[in-house]
Amino acid sequence: MTGGNLDEMLDEDPYRRGRRSAGHADRRAAGRRPDGYPEDGYADEGYAEDGYVDEDYAGEGYADGDYADGDYADEGQVGASYSGSGHTGAGHDDEGYADDYGDDGHPRDAGAGSRRDRGGRRRDRHSAAGGYPPDDAEDWGGGWDDDGADERRGRALPKLIAVLLVVAALLGVAIFGIGKVIGRVSGGSSTSADYDGSGDGIAVVQVPDGATARQIAVELHDADVTASVSAFVKAASANPKSLGIQPGTYRLRSRMSAEAALAALLDPASSAPFKFVIKEGMTVHQVLDGLHQRLGLPLSDLEAIARNPAQLGLPSYAPTLEGYLFPSTYDLVPGSTPSQLLTSFVARFKKEAASIDLEARATAMGVRPADIVTIASIVEKEVANASEGPKVARVIYNRLHDTTGRFRRLDMDSTTRYAEDEYEGPLTKDQLNKANPYNTRSVAGLPPGAISNPGIWALKSALEPAAGSWLYFVSMPQSRVTRFATTDAEWAEARAQYRAEGGRE
Structure with missing residues (x-):
């Protein structure tokens, strides 16, 4: 028996003996004993020792497993004494074929009891209704011999037991083999091998x-x-x-x-x-410096990549890389290149922007998507509490849309700090008055791009500004709350509180 292959094991024929020819296949399937005929055929009167040739049918009366003399052509052992699907009955009767076979075991060619007519044709011994005729001494040569059947059953029993034992053994091997295959597919044995300790x-x-x-x-x-x-x-x-x-x-x-x-x-x-965190409000420069510190990459190489942001998959509306490195915790996969890392930061922004439908909602508001990101970046830098974001966004929109001429500019310190890269302490008058595109005290409207990388709450604030008429706000240095004002009087009161808490203008 072959081993290791379940299909081969299950397809193996445990009963193969000696040589088989194509002409014998149907005879084996049509009721032959599973262990094959003995070399000398059945040793009883019906099948004489010299009645068949080769390994399956030996003797001089037959050629190549078929009946000679044209008596049984092509069909093998099919005739009036056999059903089309195999041998009929409990076995071959030693005496039941007296009229058809002579004492030497050869079929008779003529005679009243012969199953062949003189021309060699097979004579149908079935009744008109089908099946075999009733037991008849004239037809069947004396009928069935019960004593002979008992004797044959006695001889067949040991062989039947042997076959059953072989089948049982094969089934056991097959079940064991299937169990081994299932064990491999399911991930191992039923026991859970484990190491000891912390490794x-x-x-x-x-x-x-x-x-x-x-x-x-x-x-x-x-x-x-x-x-x-x-x-x-x-x-x-x-x-x-x-x-x-x-x-x-x-x-x-x-x-x-x-x-x-x-x-x-x-x-x-x-x-x-292996973790890298982009905090809300960090700038591109701060992100690149963090990667430089963590990975040991030259900062100049990182800055060169940032100056060519198209290779990083930026949204088509983005004017610069600033604002599009989404704040989150990222996994630094070993072997990743700086470009791959920065691309993953941009990809996360696009995913989050799509989740809040940023582009379509900006268009519906009459605002460019890039301006939404810029406003959100200012909100991110100007307010300490996320709940105050929609109010700060409203102040920005109110000033941008003012038609009275009072607020030509946003006057946001956060935009000047970005231009100066100065985030600690008060700004000097020179810094506040310096002309640059990001100094909203001297330049009207929004700056040319974002000033930080905003989080999702700041983006939502820019898309969903609170309803109100506020034109001023200031964050208190100690209480960490933001005061909002519409009139000049309200604004003067808010500034007084700011100074009282140690704030410096």
């Missing part, structure tokens, strides 16, 4: 976004962090905190126990070396 060395593992416990287990096992897939699945199933495993890259140890590996994946310190 040694360093292993880097990537947890894909949306991975299941089994998928994580496969990653761990492939990296030789755990001894088996099932060990980690079992540990994760027993700990509800496993649902909190975040996608990303983790620095673990090799040959850890499943429990230790799970604990490491739940520890932020394991993924910290």
Whole structure:
């Protein structure tokens, strides 16, 4: 028997003996004994020792397994004494064919009891209704011999038992083989091999976004962090905190126990070396400097990439890279290039912008999508509390749309700080009066682009400004609240509070 291949094992014929010819295939399927005929045929009166030739049919009376003399052509053992689908009855009767076969075992060619007429044609011995005629001494040569049948059953019983034993053994082997295949497909044996302790060395593992416990287990096992897939699945199933495993890259140890590996994946310190955070309100320069510090890449190389933002997949409406590096926590996949990292930041912006339908809603407001991003970047820098964002956006829109001539300019310090790259302490008069495109004290309207990378709340504030008539606002340095004013009197009161809390103009 062949081994290792389930299909071959199940297709193997355990009963093959010696040589088979194509002409014998139907005879074997039509009721032959599963262990083949003995070499000398059946040793009874119906089948004399010299009645068949070759391995299957031996003797001088037949040629190549077919009946000679044209008595039985092509059909093999099919005749009046046999049904079309195989041998009929419990066996071959030793005496039941007295009229058809002589004492030497050869078929008679003529005579009242012969099943052939003298021309060699087969004579149908079936009744008009079909089947065999009733037991008749004249027709059947004395009928069935019950004593002979008992004797034959006695001889066949040991062979039947042997065949059943062989079949049972084959089924056992097949079931065992199938079990082995199923074990491989399902991930291993029923036991959960596991390492002991917290492991040694360093292993880097990537947890894909949306991975299941089994998928994580496969990653761990492939990296030789755990001894088996099932060990980690079992540990994760027993700990509800496993649902909190975040996608990303983790620095673990090799040959850890499943429990230790799970604990490491739940520890932020394991993924910290591969995390990069863009905080809300960070500028492109700050992002590039952070990548320089983390990856050791020359800052000049990063700045050269930023000066050619088209290669990063920016939205068509974006004038610069500023404003389009979406604030979030990113996974620094080992082997990633700086361009790939920056592209992933831009891709995240486009995903978030699409989630709030930024372009269509901006168009509906009569505002360019790029201006929405610019307004959101100013809101991000001017207000401490997200809940105040829609009010600050309303002040910006009110000043941009003022028709009285009172507010030709936005007069936002945040835009001047961006131009000066100065974010600590008060601005000098020279800085406030310097002419540059981002100094909204000297230039009317919005600056030419964003001044920071806004978060989703700031983008929503620009798209959904609060209703109000405010024209002024100021954030208090101590109380961390923002005062809004419409009239000059309200504005004077807000400025007094600002100074009282230590603010400097």
